[in-house]
Amino acid sequence: MEPLLDDDHFHDECGVFGVYNHSEAANLVYLGLYALQHRGQEAAGIVSVDDRIFHVSRGSGLVADIFKAREMERLKGRQSIGHVRYSTAGGSINVRNRQPLVVDSADGGLAFAHNGNLVNGVEMRRMLERRGSIFQSTMDTEVIVHLTALSRKQTFPERLVEALKQVRGAYALTAMDENLIIGVRDPSGFRPLCLGKIGDDCWILSSETCALDLIEAEFVRDVEPGEMVVIGPNGLESYFPFEKKARSLCVFEFIYFARPDSTIDGISVYEARKRIGAALARENPVEADVVVPVPDSGVAAAMGYAQESGIPFELGIIRNHYVGRTFIEPEQKIRHFGVKIKLNANPMALKGKRVILVDDSVVRGTTSRKIVKMVRAAGAKEVHMRISSPPTAYPCYYGIDTPTRAELLASSHSVEEMCQHITADSLQFITLPGLYQAVNGGPPESFCDACFSGDYPIPFSAHDEGGQLTLLQEA
Amino acid sequence: MEPLLDDDHFHDECGVFGVYNHSEAANLVYLGLYALQHRGQEAAGIVSVDDRIFHVSRGSGLVADIFKAREMERLKGRQSIGHVRYSTAGGSINVRNRQPLVVDSADGGLAFAHNGNLVNGVEMRRMLERRGSIFQSTMDTEVIVHLTALSRKQTFPERLVEALKQVRGAYALTAMDENLIIGVRDPSGFRPLCLGKIGDDCWILSSETCALDLIEAEFVRDVEPGEMVVIGPNGLESYFPFEKKARSLCVFEFIYFARPDSTIDGISVYEARKRIGAALARENPVEADVVVPVPDSGVAAAMGYAQESGIPFELGIIRNHYVGRTFIEPEQKIRHFGVKIKLNANPMALKGKRVILVDDSVVRGTTSRKIVKMVRAAGAKEVHMRISSPPTAYPCYYGIDTPTRAELLASSHSVEEMCQHITADSLQFITLPGLYQAVNGGPPESFCDACFSGDYPIPFSAHDEGGQLTLLQEA
Amino acid sequence: MEPLLDDDHFHDECGVFGVYNHSEAANLVYLGLYALQHRGQEAAGIVSVDDRIFHVSRGSGLVADIFKAREMERLKGRQSIGHVRYSTAGGSINVRNRQPLVVDSADGGLAFAHNGNLVNGVEMRRMLERRGSIFQSTMDTEVIVHLTALSRKQTFPERLVEALKQVRGAYALTAMDENLIIGVRDPSGFRPLCLGKIGDDCWILSSETCALDLIEAEFVRDVEPGEMVVIGPNGLESYFPFEKKARSLCVFEFIYFARPDSTIDGISVYEARKRIGAALARENPVEADVVVPVPDSGVAAAMGYAQESGIPFELGIIRNHYVGRTFIEPEQKIRHFGVKIKLNANPMALKGKRVILVDDSVVRGTTSRKIVKMVRAAGAKEVHMRISSPPTAYPCYYGIDTPTRAELLASSHSVEEMCQHITADSLQFITLPGLYQAVNGGPPESFCDACFSGDYPIPFSAHDEGGQLTLLQEA
Amino acid sequence: MEPLLDDDHFHDECGVFGVYNHSEAANLVYLGLYALQHRGQEAAGIVSVDDRIFHVSRGSGLVADIFKAREMERLKGRQSIGHVRYSTAGGSINVRNRQPLVVDSADGGLAFAHNGNLVNGVEMRRMLERRGSIFQSTMDTEVIVHLTALSRKQTFPERLVEALKQVRGAYALTAMDENLIIGVRDPSGFRPLCLGKIGDDCWILSSETCALDLIEAEFVRDVEPGEMVVIGPNGLESYFPFEKKARSLCVFEFIYFARPDSTIDGISVYEARKRIGAALARENPVEADVVVPVPDSGVAAAMGYAQESGIPFELGIIRNHYVGRTFIEPEQKIRHFGVKIKLNANPMALKGKRVILVDDSVVRGTTSRKIVKMVRAAGAKEVHMRISSPPTAYPCYYGIDTPTRAELLASSHSVEEMCQHITADSLQFITLPGLYQAVNGGPPESFCDACFSGDYPIPFSAHDEGGQLTLLQEA
Numbered sequence A, B, C, D: 001m002e003p004l005l006d007d008d009h010f011h012d013e014c015g016v017f018g019v020y021n022h023s024e025a026a027n028l029v030y031l032g033l034y035a036l037q038h039r040g041q042e043a044a045g046i047v048s049v050d051d052r053i054f055h056v057s058r059g060s061g062l063v064a065d066i067f068k069a070r071e072m073e074r075l076k077g078r079q080s081i082g083h084v085r086y087s088t089a090g091g092s093i094n095v096r097n098r099q100p101l102v103v104d105s106a107d108g109g110l111a112f113a114h115n116g117n118l119v120n121g122v123e124m125r126r127m128l129e130r131r132g133s134i135f136q137s138t139m140d141t142e143v144i145v146h147l148t149a150l151s152r153k154q155t156f157p158e159r160l161v162e163a164l165k166q167v168r169g170a171y172a173l174t175a176m177d178e179n180l181i182i183g184v185r186d187p188s189g190f191r192p193l194c195l196g197k198i199g200d201d202c203w204i205l206s207s208e209t210c211a212l213d214l215i216e217a218e219f220v221r222d223v224e225p226g227e228m229v230v231i232g233p234n235g236l237e238s239y240f241p242f243e244k245k246a247r248s249l250c251v252f253e254f255i256y257f258a259r260p261d262s263t264i265d266g267i268s269v270y271e272a273r274k275r276i277g278a279a280l281a282r283e284n285p286v287e288a289d290v291v292v293p294v295p296d297s298g299v300a301a302a303m304g305y306a307q308e309s310g311i312p313f314e315l316g317i318i319r320n321h322y323v324g325r326t327f328i329e330p331e332q333k334i335r336h337f338g339v340k341i342k343l344n345a346n347p348m349a350l351k352g353k354r355v356i357l358v359d360d361s362v363v364r365g366t367t368s369r370k371i372v373k374m375v376r377a378a379g380a381k382e383v384h385m386r387i388s389s390p391p392t393a394y395p396c397y398y399g400i401d402t403p404t405r406a407e408l409l410a411s412s413h414s415v416e417e418m419c420q421h422i423t424a425d426s427l428q429f430i431t432l433p434g435l436y437q438a439v440n441g442g443p444p445e446s447f448c449d450a451c452f453s454g455d456y457p458i459p460f461s462a463h464d465e466g467g468q469l470t471l472l473q474e475a
Helices: A025-035 A069-074 A121-131 A140-150 A156-165 A209-214 A252-257 A269-283 A299-309 A332-341 A366-377 A415-422 A432-440 A462-466 B025-035 B069-074 B121-131 B140-150 B156-165 B210-214 B252-257 B269-283 B299-309 B332-341 B366-377 B415-422 B432-440 B462-466 C025-035 C069-074 C121-131 C140-150 C156-165 C210-214 C252-257 C269-283 C299-309 C332-341 C366-377 C415-422 C432-440 C462-466 D025-035 D069-074 D121-131 D140-150 D156-165 D210-214 D252-257 D269-283 D299-309 D332-341 D366-377 D415-422 D432-440 D462-466
Strands: A014-020 A043-050 A053-060 A079-085 A101-105 A108-118 A169-176 A181-185 A194-198 A202-206 A218-222 A228-232 A235-239 A290-293 A317-319 A343-345 A354-359 A382-387 A426-429 A472-474 B014-020 B043-050 B053-060 B079-085 B101-105 B108-118 B169-176 B181-185 B194-198 B202-206 B218-222 B228-232 B235-239 B290-293 B317-319 B343-345 B354-359 B382-387 B426-429 B472-474 C014-020 C043-050 C053-060 C079-085 C101-105 C108-118 C169-176 C181-185 C194-198 C202-206 C218-222 C228-232 C235-239 C290-293 C317-319 C343-345 C354-359 C382-387 C426-429 C472-474 D014-020 D043-050 D053-060 D079-085 D101-105 D108-118 D169-176 D181-185 D194-198 D202-206 D218-222 D228-232 D235-239 D290-293 D317-319 D343-345 D354-359 D382-387 D426-429 D472-474
Touching: A014 A025, A014 A108, A014 A169, A014 A181, A025 A043, A025 A069, A025 A079, A025 A202, A025 A209, A043 A108, A053 A069, A053 A108, A079 A108, A079 A169, A101 A140, A101 D472, A108 A121, A108 A140, A121 A140, A140 A156, A140 A169, A156 A169, A156 A181, A156 A228, A181 A202, A194 A209, A202 A209, A202 A228, A209 A218, A209 B332, A209 B343, A252 A269, A269 A299, A269 A382, A269 A432, A290 A299, A299 A354, A317 A366, A332 B210, A343 A366, A343 B210, A354 A366, A366 A382, A366 A415, A415 A426, A472 D101, B014 B025, B014 B108, B014 B169, B014 B181, B025 B043, B025 B069, B025 B079, B025 B202, B025 B210, B043 B108, B053 B069, B053 B108, B079 B108, B079 B169, B101 B140, B108 B121, B108 B140, B121 B140, B140 B156, B140 B169, B156 B169, B156 B181, B156 B228, B181 B202, B202 B210, B202 B228, B252 B269, B269 B299, B269 B382, B269 B432, B290 B299, B299 B354, B317 B366, B343 B366, B354 B366, B366 B382, B366 B415, B415 B426, B472 C101, C014 C025, C014 C108, C014 C169, C014 C181, C025 C043, C025 C069, C025 C079, C025 C202, C025 C210, C043 C108, C053 C069, C053 C108, C079 C108, C079 C169, C101 C140, C108 C121, C108 C140, C121 C140, C140 C156, C140 C169, C156 C169, C156 C181, C156 C228, C181 C202, C202 C210, C202 C228, C210 D332, C210 D343, C252 C269, C269 C299, C269 C382, C269 C432, C290 C299, C299 C354, C317 C366, C332 D210, C343 C366, C343 D210, C354 C366, C366 C382, C366 C415, C415 C426, D014 D025, D014 D108, D014 D169, D014 D181, D025 D043, D025 D069, D025 D079, D025 D202, D025 D210, D043 D108, D053 D069, D053 D108, D079 D108, D079 D169, D101 D140, D108 D121, D108 D140, D121 D140, D140 D156, D140 D169, D156 D169, D156 D181, D156 D228, D181 D202, D202 D210, D202 D228, D252 D269, D269 D299, D269 D382, D269 D432, D290 D299, D299 D354, D317 D366, D343 D366, D354 D366, D366 D382, D366 D415, D415 D426
Parallel strands: A053 D472, A290 A354, A354 A382, A382 A426, A472 D053, B053 C472, B290 B354, B354 B382, B382 B426, B472 C053, C290 C354, C354 C382, C382 C426, D290 D354, D354 D382, D382 D426
Antiparallel strands: A014 A079, A014 A202, A043 A053, A043 A079, A101 A108, A108 A169, A169 A181, A181 A228, A194 A202, A194 A218, A228 A235, A317 A343, B014 B079, B014 B202, B043 B053, B043 B079, B101 B108, B108 B169, B169 B181, B181 B228, B194 B202, B194 B218, B228 B235, B317 B343, C014 C079, C014 C202, C043 C053, C043 C079, C101 C108, C108 C169, C169 C181, C181 C228, C194 C202, C194 C218, C228 C235, C317 C343, D014 D079, D014 D202, D043 D053, D043 D079, D101 D108, D108 D169, D169 D181, D181 D228, D194 D202, D194 D218, D228 D235, D317 D343
C-alpha cells in the first residue's frame, strides 16, 4: 500500500479549535475539526474539562473515523479544545506526538493545541533536559508546556507569556486550564487564528473562519499577531505581551492551504485566488481554447484566469471523490496508473484543444508531469501550465511540511528546465509582486514568502534545522 | 450516528466490471471498481477464477477499505469480475445480498454481477421455490442463476440466454464460468455497459467508460441493448438472442448517475450536462448576479447555464472533501447544522447577490430547503433555484433506488408549492422536451423517463411492486 | 503467526443447540454455544425466527468475540438454533461454510445446524447439480437442504425425513422453520444429541448436557439414534422414521471430545474417563513416583490411574490459561519453544521423579515428543507415557477432523517404535476391550471405534473419501 | 457487557520482564510476558533499544492480541523490557497509564517497568509539581522517572538510586537506558523479581521463574530485597544501596498470585499450596465424601487437603476454558446464571455427596455464595468450605488491587456470619501461624500479611491512601 496523499503539495501541519462556555463544547470542537480537516488528516484530538477532570480522546486518521458517539459522550464539560494534524514524518506517524498535549501540573490540568513550529525548539529542549526535565514526545509543544510549568509567575496566562517569550518561531496556540481558554498568535502572525462567538458568552477560537460558519458562530475578528486572548469567567481579555514584530502571515494560506470559504486577516481566500488567477492571465497570456483547473486546488485561480482571458473554463480533469487514503499497489505491469486513481482526464473537454492547465504550485514536479501526460493522452493539442504561485525553491521552517531544498524542483531548475521536465508546451508562474498585488492589493510587507524568496523572517540555527528527535518511536 | 449519504438524490444501485485474459485481472477489476465507486458505495466484491477454483472477496464499504493487499493476492487468475452496490435497504445492508453471486453447479463455478432490477423477479422466485429451489439471498440475481442452472441447454451462454428469456426488467450483467466472460444488456438497454480492450486479447466490460480510462484500456464500443457478448478462447462473439425492443436508456444517467468523464451510447455525459444547463437558461431565464452550482452534481449544468446566460459562474458553495460516511449526531441544541457538514456557503461569493442555484433534482426537497436557507443566511438577496431535470414524480422499478411515490415532493406538489416548500424566490425545472433536445438533440424515443412521466416501458405486476423479500436478515 | 490449536488431537467438528418457545431464545442459544465452545472454536452462528423473519448472525472466532450486545438484540423471536464449528480446512476457514445454513424456500425460511459428515455427500451433490441445483457452500448440510426443498411431501418434518433417507453418514441435526424446531440423530447415533426443558413448554436441544446445566434447563433424555423429535405448538412428538441400525456412538466423545461434566447416552464422561484411567493402570502398571496428567484432557484419566495405582497424583505440567489463538513465530534461534507456550513443566513436582504421564491420545506424536522432552528437562528420572485410548491408526469419516492415514503415527509404527519416537521410557495404550469395559461395563457393540480398528460401520465410496470441494474460496 | 474478571479475588497489578544482550530481545520479552500474563491482563507493553532509538509498543488487552508480527519487527535491538498490567481503575483503563514508561532525558532515552505501589507517591508528585514538573500519567512510576532525571549524580544507576531513596513503598522495577538494564527490588522485598541467564552473556530479569522456563533460560537466583542489579557491557554488578529493612514478601503470592510452577525466594509455589491445603485439613477436619477444588486457584490446596485427609479428590466443578473477557448480559429472566458461565458443577461427582470445597480466599463473598448454591443444586448433601488463606479484612497499599475495607466481607463479619452469608454448612480458614508453617516451615517474620492482620510494614499517610489522581482521563 502507498499513501495517496503524496500529491506533491506543501502540507499544512495543523488546525486548532477551542470552545469556551457551551453545554456541548466537545461536540462543537468535533464539528470545528471537521471543517478544519483540510489542515491535517493524519491525527486528531479533543480534550474537554469538567469539574477539574480533563477528558481526552486522540487518535490517528480522519475526524469522522476517530471520534465515535460513545467516545464523545465521555468528553463532558463546557470548555474544550481540539487539534488536527498533518504528520511531518512522511507516511507513518509517531503516536507519542498526539495533540492536544495534556498534562497535570502544580495548578491542575493543562491542555495545549499548537499549529506552527519553533526555530529554537531543539535548543530549548536540550536546555530543559539538562535542568532535569523529561520529554515524552518530540513535539515543540512539550517545550512550551515545560517552560510554562517552570515559570514562577502567579497565573496560567502570565506563565504562558513567560514561556513564549523564551521561544522563537511560528505558533497559533490554543491552551486551556480548568477555568480559562487562551488563544495566542506569535508576534509575526505566521499562522492564522480567529475569534468567534455564539450568543453572548460562548467564545470560539479557530484556525479558519470556515469552521465558525459550520457551527453558526458569529465571526468576531482575527486574533492579532502577538496578541494573547484570555477567555474566562470575566469574559475576553486581550494582551500584547510580546515585542512587536513585522507581520509575516504565510502567503501560501491564500494560494493553497486555507479553505476558499475562509477569510484570513480580512482577505477572502476565494476572492484572492480568483484575483491571482486573473493576474496570472495578465502576466502570462497564451492563445488557447480552454482553461482547465487541476482539481480542486486550482479551480478558483482557473476561474479567475478564464474570466480575465475570456477563454472558456472547462472541467477537463475529473476528480474521483472516493479516493481513500491507501491504495493497493498493483504489480509492475499496471502500476504506472499513478495519479489517474485520483484524477481522470475528461476527453470530451480536451480532445483537439489547446489547453491552459492551472495549478497552485510545482513542488517536486512529479504530479505535474503525470497530469500533463494524461491531458495530452486525452487528445489535447497543446498544454500550457500556469501556476498561481512563484517557484517554490526554499523549505519552510515555520510549520509547513516541505521537501528538503534538494527535492524542490525550482531550487535547481530554471523555469525553462521545469517546463521540459513536466513536458508542457509552456510553463509560467505568477511573479511575487503580481502575487502580492492580487492578494492584498499592495506591497508584500505583511507576508512571509520565504519558500519563494529564501528571505526567512526569523533566523534559525543549523542545530534546529537538522535536529532530528527520533529517540522514542511508537506506532 | 446517521448516514450522510442521504443527500436526497436518487441512487444508482450498481456498477459492474469484468476482465478477460490479463495476468493481473483482479487488480484491474479493483481499479475499475474504484472508478465506478460513484455507482455504489455500500458494498463491493471481486471474484477471480484460476484453474477452475473461484476466489471470492466481498465486503461492506468502499472499495479501498474492503480489499487489502493480502486479500488481493488470493484473487489469482486471468479472469475476474466485480461489483459495487448501493443498498436499497436504507441505511443498513443485508450481507446475504453480496455480489458477485458465486455458485457451484453441474458445470463448475459460475459468477454473476448484476446492475438492474427484474420486474418479474418475485414471481419467478415463487415459481422456482415451488419447483424446490432454495434461495440464500433476496437478490433478483439469484433468480437468474437458478434459471441458468436449470436450463437443459448445452453451453453456459445458451443456458444464460434461456434464463434471461424468462425474466423481464433491467439488467447490465457480467457473468463468468471457468472459461468465459459474458456481458449482456437487457433488450431495452436501461443500464449502460461498454466494451474495452487492452492490447490484442485482453477484453474489458464496464458500466462506464471512465473506468476504461483509468486502466488505460481502449474503448471499443457500447454493448448494444439486447446484445450478449461472449468472450473466451475464441475471442469475442456477439449475439442478439432476445426479441427486439425499443431502446429505453435511463436518462438520469446523464442528469446525475454517471461520471461526467464517461460517454454512454455515444453521448458525453459532461457535454450533455452543460447542454442541459444551457437549455435550462433558455427555458427559464432570470435576472441575477451569479450562477452557483450545488456541488458536485450541479457543476456542469451550472457552467452551461452561466455560459448561455452570460451571468458569472461562482463557487458560492464549498464542499468539504473529508466528509465521511457517518457523523456523530450532536444533541438537540446544535443538531440543526445538517447539510452544513458537507456543504458550506462561501459568503464572499453570495453576499448581496441575486443567486441562481443550479442543482440536478429535487427529490424529497429536504436538502434543497436547507441549501436555500444557508445561501440566504450567507447574505444572498435573492435565491432562484434551477433544476436540470423535470420534476421526479414517479418511482423507478428498473434498478434505481427511489423513495416511494408519497415521499416524492413532485408527486403531490405543484412547482409553485415546491418553490414555497424550499423557500426559494423562484424554482424552475427543465422540460422533458428541452431535456431530450439537450441530451441527444432530438426526440425522446430512446430513453426511459418513467420517473418524470410515469410512462413505464416495461409493465410490472402489483406483486412485484410490493413484494418485500425480507425473510432472511443478516448484518 | 501460526495457530496454537494444532495440539495434535482429533478435533470435533461441531456443536448444535436449539431453543423452542422462550422469550430470550437467542440469548439462551448464546449461552448454550458458550458451553459447547470446546466442540468448535473457529466459527459460530445463531439464527432466530420472529414473525416469519429469520434473523441470522454468523462469524469467525469464539462465541464471546462474535456476538456483541447490539448483534444479539437483532435476534428476536421465541425460536432459535445455533452452531459452533471446527474447520476442517486447517488453519484458514472458508466463510462460505458458515452455519446455521439459512435459506428461503417455497414454505418460507428454513435453518439447519449440523454436526456430522455424510459419506455420500459428494455423490448426492453431483446428482443434485445435474438436476439443476446450485451450491453456495461445500457443506454436506446444503445437500440435506436441497433434498428437503425438493421433496414433494406435505410438511417440513416429512420432507426432512425424505431427505435424510437419501443420505448416509453421521448427523446430529437441529433444524427450524417458522413454527417448529426439529432434532434428529442419524440411525447409528454417531454424534450425541440430548433434550432438555425449562418450565412446562420451553424445549432445548443440545449436543451435550453441560449446556443444559449452564442455562439451568432440566435434562429430559437423550435423543435416540434414528429418532426425530418435532417440537411445535403441539409440544414434542417423537418419530423413528429410519431403518433401524446398530448403535455406533463415537467412543472418542468419552476419551476426549465431550466436556467431563456432560453425560452422554446415560454415561458420565467424567466417570468414564476416571474408569479408563483405572483400567489403564491395571493393564499397564509401572513402578513410579508420580502420576502427572497432560492438562487438561488427561486430568480425569490420570486421577483414575493414580487412585487405582496408589501412586500420588501431581500437577507436573501447568497450562497457561491465557494462550490465545495466534502466536507470533519468533526467529530461528528461539522458535523451538513450541509447546511450552501452552504447557510448562513444574520442576518441583518432577525433579528426580519417575513420572507416569497420562494423555488421551497420540495422533502424529509431535506434541507427545515435545512434552516428554520438557518433562525430562525439568528433572524427571523416568518418563512413562500412558494413553487412555488405543492407538489411532485410521481416519474418521463421520464428522471428526483427523489427519490422513499416512500422518497418523500409529498407522505405520508399532507401539515400540512410537515409544522410541516420543523418546519415552515406556509407552502403553489401553486395549479396546479394556476401553469398552471401562466406558460402559460391557461389550463394544454400541460404539464406533473405526479410528482404532479400521472397522467402519457405514461404508463410503472412494469418491467421497477424496472428494475435495474447493471450487469456491472466500476468506 | 460486563467483565468476567470480577471473580472476587485480589488482583496482582503487574509483571515485569527484561532481556539484556540477545539478538531477539523483544521476542524473548514477548514470550516472557506471555508466561506472566496471569499477573495482569488489561494492558501490556514492550520497549526495545537499538542504536539509541527506543522502539515502543503498548496496548490494551492480552499479550497475544496486542503484539502482532509487524509490530514485533519494529522492536529491534539487543535490549528490551516489558510489562503486563492489571488496571486498578475497575473495568475501564486509562490509556495514559501504559507501561513501560519511556521518556527522553538529558542522557537519552529511559524506560521503566514497575510492579508495586509507592505509599508516598502522591506526596512526592505534589512536591515535584511545585518544582515545575509536569505529569502525563497518574502512575507512581512517573514520580520515579522525574526524580531520576532531576538527580545530579553522574550515572543512570546512581541517579536511580538517589530517586528510589526518596520514595517509600513496594517496587520490583526493571529499567533501561541505551546501554544498561537495571533490576531493583524495594528493601522490604514486597514483590518478587528473579534473575536468569541464556548462555554466557544474555541476562534475564523476570517477576517469576515460570517465564524463565518458557524461554529456556537458566534460573540464576532471586534479586534480593534492597538489591539493585546493573547489567551492562561489564556484565552484572550487584549493589545494596538502601538502608536494610525486614523482609516483607507478599504472602499472597503463594496463596493465589504466582503461577504454581514458579519458585519465589526459594519456595515452590506449588509445594507451598499443597502444604497449605494439608495444614488446612489438619486444622479444620470434617467428615466428608469428596474434596473438590474451585478451579483453578484452589486445585493445589485441594490436592493437599485430600492427601492429608484421605478423602478422595474429585473435579466436582469444571471450568470453561473459552470464557472471554466480556459477556453479553442477558435480560432479567436469565441473568442470574452468573458464575456458571465460567464454572459448571459436575453432577456425577457431587450428587448425594458430602463435599469439601477448597478455595483460596473469600473477598466480597459474592462468588463463594454462587458456587455453594451451584454445588448444592447439583445434588451435594453437605457443602463445607475450606479457605487456604486467613480472612482478608484489610486492603493492600503495596501494589495489589483490593476492594475498600468496607467491601471486604471479613472486615465486618465473623467467620460464623460469613458462613451463613455464603450458605455453606461450614466455613473454615487456615490460621496465620498455620499458613506460615506451611509456606516456609517457620515464623512469619519474612512476609507481609497486612491484608489479614492489618499490620502494615510501611506506614502510609492519609493523603496517599485517599489520593485519587484522576485529572487526566483518556480511553
